[in-house]
Amino acid sequence: MPAIPIGLSTASVWPQTATAGFELSRELGYDGVEVMVWADPISQDPAALRRRSRQLGVPVLAVHAPCLLITQRIWSPRPEERLRRSVQAAQDLDAPTVVIHPPFRWQRRYAESFADLVATLAEESGVTIAVENMFPVRRFGSEMSAFHPSIDPTDVGHANYTLDLSHTAAAGVDAMTLAKRMGSALTHLHLADGSGAPRDEHLIPGRGGQPCAEVCEWLTTTGFTGQVIVEVNTRRAKNPADRRSDLAEAIVFARLNLGQ
Numbered sequence: 001m002p003a004i005p006i007g008l009s010t011a012s013v014w015p016q017t018a019t020a021g022f023e024l025s026r027e028l029g030y031d032g033v034e035v036m037v038w039a040d041p042i043s044q045d046p047a048a049l050r051r052r053s054r055q056l057g058v059p060v061l062a063v064h065a066p067c068l069l070i071t072q073r074i075w076s077p078r079p080e081e082r083l084r085r086s087v088q089a090a091q092d093l094d095a096p097t098v099v100i101h102p103p104f105r106w107q108r109r110y111a112e113s114f115a116d117l118v119a120t121l122a123e124e125s126g127v128t129i130a131v132e133n134m135f136p137v138r139r140f141g142s143e144m145s146a147f148h149p150s151i152d153p154t155d156v157g158h159a160n161y162t163l164d165l166s167h168t169a170a171a172g173v174d175a176m177t178l179a180k181r182m183g184s185a186l187t188h189l190h191l192a193d194g195s196g197a198p199r200d201e202h203l204i205p206g207r208g209g210q211p212c213a214e215v216c217e218w219l220t221t222t223g224f225t226g227q228v229i230v231e232v233n234t235r236r237a238k239n240p241a242d243r244r245s246d247l248a249e250a251i252v253f254a255r256l257n258l259g260q
Helices: 016-027 048-058 078-093 106-123 165-171 175-185 212-219 239-257
Strands: 006-009 032-036 062-065 097-100 128-132 137-139 142-144 162-166 186-191 227-230
Touching: 006 016, 006 062, 006 239, 016 032, 016 048, 016 239, 032 227, 048 078, 048 175, 048 186, 062 078, 078 097, 078 106, 097 137, 106 128, 128 186, 162 165, 162 175, 165 186, 175 186, 175 212, 186 212, 186 239, 212 239, 227 239
Parallel strands: 006 032, 006 227, 032 062, 062 097, 097 128, 128 162, 162 186, 186 227
Antiparallel strands: 137 142
16 A cells, blocks of 8 residues: 655644745655645635645645635635635645535535535545534533534535544544544544643644544554645744644654554
């Protein structure tokens, strides 16, 4: 079996731009990047991203659609159009995968057509659209999901999934159980960690309580043909050297536990 590609999410260098993600990916020996489409103007410009990719020799392995609360106006106020634009960007960048979150509960029309839209766009484009597991919001001792129909995309059933290990931590979900429920439809992994606190931490893998090593080792036994993407939070890094050290630690962890 060929080695599983290990990429770096450009979200991992925030508040630096996607360009820094490309540069650190090359410097640290990642196999490519996942572009998080958000406030960074470069992330919204496929032509600029293609230039960065060619100049630095760093392929784009995935495009993360703009589906966060803070990105609701990027490209279009219509979530359907944002997903279509993400698929087109992936085609323009020769990226095999688009990562998408489930619809928010208040996006009723989008939610009703989401599964069919994902399936249709994937079939028409040849791009894998991998729907990501999420986590609930906890306030004043109560818990609610902001997503329709739930935080678990397997409740609907899609052809492809992204497993995010920071989200399983925040949700209090057993990551290995969810991975096995996704089965062969698991085609993309966001490698991060979490302490189990009710918030999305995106710790360096190995620094929290998630079975990051176990999930990586399991993938090597399943015929996994997707990508493993390091998606971590380095905003507290005191300086560029600290950020580089964190991201170097993350790829060493990934390669070790993926048998590379």
